[in-house]
Amino acid sequence: GLHIAECQKKPEDYQKVYNAIATKLRDEDEYDNYIGYGPVLLRLAWHVSGTFEKKDNSGGSFGGTYRFKKEMEDPSNKGLQNGFKFLSSIQEQFPWISHGDLYTLAGVTAIQEMQGPKIPWRAGRVDQTEDLTPDNGRLPDAKGDATYVRNFYKRMNFEDREVVALLGAHSLGKTHYENSGFEGPWGAATNVFSNEYFNNLINEKWEFVKNEAGNMQYNSDKGFMMLPADMALVQDPKYLKIVKEFAKDQDAFFNEFGKAFTKLIENGIEFPKNIKTTVFKTLDEQE
Ligand code: HEM
Numbered sequence: 001g002l003h004i005a006e007c008q009k010k011p012e013d014y015q016k017v018y019n020a021i022a023t024k025l026r027d028e029d030e031y032d033n034y035i036g037y038g039p040v041l042l043r044l045a046w047h048v049s050g051t052f053e054k055k056d057n058s059g060g061s062f063g064g065t066y067r068f069k070k071e072m073e074d075p076s077n078k079g080l081q082n083g084f085k086f087l088s089s090i091q092e093q094f095p096w097i098s099h100g101d102l103y104t105l106a107g108v109t110a111i112q113e114m115q116g117p118k119i120p121w122r123a124g125r126v127d128q129t130e131d132l133t134p135d136n137g138r139l140p141d142a143k144g145d146a147t148y149v150r151n152f153y154k155r156m157n158f159e160d161r162e163v164v165a166l167l168g169a170h171s172l173g174k175t176h177y178e179n180s181g182f183e184g185p186w187g188a189a190t191n192v193f194s195n196e197y198f199n200n201l202i203n204e205k206w207e208f209v210k211n212e213a214g215n216m217q218y219n220s221d222k223g224f225m226m227l228p229a230d231m232a233l234v235q236d237p238k239y240l241k242i243v244k245e246f247a248k249d250q251d252a253f254f255n256e257f258g259k260a261f262t263k264l265i266e267n268g269i270e271f272p273k274n275i276k277t278t279v280f281k282t283l284d285e286q287e
């Protein structure tokens with residue numbers, strides 16, 4: 001059914017939550033060989049939203065159902081518990097925030113504190129009961145080709161340009177054998193948002209190899225890696241055109257990513273007029 005957002009707090013209350021997350025991100029910088037918690041918090045926000053199914057308006061970020069066992073233990077979510085644990089102290093400090101608002105706000109904080117685009121955000125997600133937890137298997141398969149990726153994102157109403165922009169988040173963080181059966185990049189994993197991923201796709205020399213977990217992935221001689229689903233973006237002529245644009249024009253990428261990420265974390269939710277969009281200030285902007 002339809003999810004109507006409800007919110008009693010003011011924008012400055014959510015800026016306090018943003019600042020607490022951003023401060024903790026700065027303090028706890030050693031996580032994952034000094035990549036920090038930014039990428040895993042961003043992936044958590046995407047995974048709690050990426051279960052959305054437009055046919056019956058099920059899944060999506062509204063109900064905060066990631067907190068329940070079935071969703072937390074979805075094999076697609078392996079490793080995200082690190083992000084969940086990071087947020088437990090924030091949840092204690094601000095017990096009034098819903099889980100859906102917390103997970104999506106943390107993703108927005110991660111993007112902005114990693115020098116990414118501003119992500120407009122609205123509050124009002126309301127915790128739902130465990131029975132509404134979506135089944136496992138709604139998140140995308142890393143082995144998918146371009147046809148698979150295009151069809152997958154149709155389920156959430158995303159077009160080619162939005163899909164290519166969203167995958168640009170793979171400029172951040174890395175794959176880990178213990179989570180997904182893929183590994184790398186080595187040494188090149190970043191925690192600064194950029195369009196580098198698109199330049200890697202186009203400029204690196206890729207070798208399709210079987211990795212130590214028995215999965216096929218693309219490795220470059222400079223130590224970068226791509227999933228088969230990443231490489232789909234240069235194997236499909238329509239996607240490739242957009243990859244080339246974003247590789248040349250970081251602003252175009254940032255602009256498209258900002259809009260698509262807000263759409264991703266708000267899929268399936270009706271926001272009444274009284275709930276205004278907030279664009280949070282970064283810590284740097286408040287010092
Ligand atoms: C075709 C769609 C996608 C597939 C198949 C996919 C697959 C994956 C896989 C297998 C990993 C490695 C997880 C691990 O081993 O720890 C990963 C990491 C990541 N993904 Fe995606 N992803 C997709 C789309 C997205 C989107 C839309 C976003 C955000 C907008 C995103 C953000 C991230 C981030 C930030 C990481 C790094 C996490 C870390 O360093 O801990 N991905 N993705």
Ligand SMILES: Nc1c([N+](=O)[O-])cnc2ccccc12
Nearest residue numbers: 170173174175185200225226
């Ligand atoms: N850093 C990454 C790259 N990269 O090129 O640096 C490519 N693909 C990725 C897929 C999932 C997570 C991180 C990725």
